[in-house]
Amino acid sequence: MSAAHRGPGQGLLGRLTGRLRLRTRMALITSVAVALVTVGVCAAAYVVIRYELVRQLDLQLTQQATLLAQDGRDEDTGTLYGECRWLSAPACAQVVTPKTGTPGHPAGAELVIPVTGATRQVAAGSRGAYYSEITVHGHRMRTLTTPLSSDRALQLALRSDTVEQGERQAAQLLAAIGAAGALLAAGLGYLASRRALAPVTRLTATAERIAATRDPAHRIELSPQEGHRGDEISRLAGSFNTMLGELEESVAAQRRLVADASHELRTPLTALRTNAELLARAERLSPAQRDRAASALGGQLREVTGLVNDLIELARDEEPQPLVEPVRLDLLAARCVEEARSHWAHTTFTAELADVTVDGVPARLARLLTNLLDNAAKFSPSGTEVEVRLTSGEHAIDLTVRDHGPGIAAEDLPYVFDRFYRSRQARALPGSGLGLAMARQIARAHGAALTAEAAEGGGALFRLRVPRNRAGRPPRKG
Secondary structure, eight states, rough: OOGSSHHHHHHHHHHHHHHHHHHHHHHHHHHHHHHHHHHHHHHHHHHHHHHHHHHHHHHHHHHHHHHHHHHHOOOEEEEEETTTTTTTTTOOEEEOOTTTTTOOOGGGGGGGSSHHHHHHHHHSSSSOOOEEEEEEETTEEEEEEEEEETTEEEEEEOOOHHHHHHHHHHHHHHHHHHHHHHOOOOOOOHHHHHHHTTHHHHHOOOOOHHHHHHHHOOOOOOOOHHHHHOOOOOOOOHHHHHHEEEEEHHHHHHHHHHHHHHHHHHHHHHHHHHHHHHHTTTTGHHHHHHHHHHHHHHHHHHHHHHHHHHHHHHHHHSOEEEEEEEEEHHHHHHHHHHHHHHHHHSEEEEEOOOEEEEEOHHHHHHHHHHHHHHHHTTSSSSEEEEEEEEEESSSSSEEEOOOOOOOOOOOTTGTTSSTTOOOOTTTTSOOOOHHHHHHHHHHHHOEEEEEEEEETSSSSEEEEEEEETTTTTOOEEE
């Protein structure tokens, strides 16, 4: 909404409150709200007090009118009591007729209480009793005009000084109470907002410190009372600490990835440089030496290219979101097994595959299975089998790849899916230690779980489990 469409009050209020701190704004809003409620309650109390005071005065007038009517004054006319100018005197009283105060009836001039047309209407019987406010001898008075028999009306007047004095005292007292309540609300509101927003203040300081130092290891300190309070502010601080923990872990993982990648790239790059320098002096080499150097250079280039591609996919830490489609997992596994047979000629692959269809990205699932098969073949002695089994259970779909190699040592089992991790047995074998890490990332992106365990009778068993409630759903971000 543009400034031209905002009201002047709205724009001014927005500018005034926009320059205040959140704590001050909350205290101000709370104080204004409590002050409005206090003023409303005081105003209501003032109205009730005034009503009760006037009602008591009206009750006195009614009682005196009843006594005068019982004294048999129905036939009298004119002034009955006329000394009501004094606070200690009883009410002024007079009896009027429908003609009192009209031309030709000068008796109206002798009356203490003014006679009006409404008074004559009551005497004539065309109007009922009523109360009114008048001024007599400079004093405010409350009057009652009530009908009597024989076309007469009784008028009584009583000074209302007590009512006015009570109203003034009540107004002063309630104003003092309202002002004290507003000040107390302002102080308590500021203290409450300061206490309630203490985690937010620490959150702001922590965020500014992280921005200045670029160190996500800082945390918002919460007292035990704040930690167990469970309100929105405490939960916000806890969520912020959780986010900082995730950020710190992510930064540490990135640093480890860079360090590990640098370590893994150092050896092939050194070999590449050596072979390149060797080929640069090709005139000193025999044809056989040049062929061996060129062949080694090509192999090392392929190794570095594959390593860089794997690093790019792992550093992204999420799966791309191409078109998802139903995938016959059994047919995909059969094709991956055939490719593995052609690549690992000295290893026997057996497959027992049930008909299973899942939703996913075929190329990514094929990459997962290929990495598992290559890992199993790499650790399988010549002539042994790699067993692939795909089963469909009531709650999950299981695909297992089992080899008959040396297996996985207990101390290596928690780390087999870590990037660049290579056990002692694997350090002498080709590879970069990224295949299993990539396989687990693809599995998680498809809502599946990839685990490793020691197989019965020796060897390693890798299990890909897709829960039934996740099968048929698109892959999510890693």
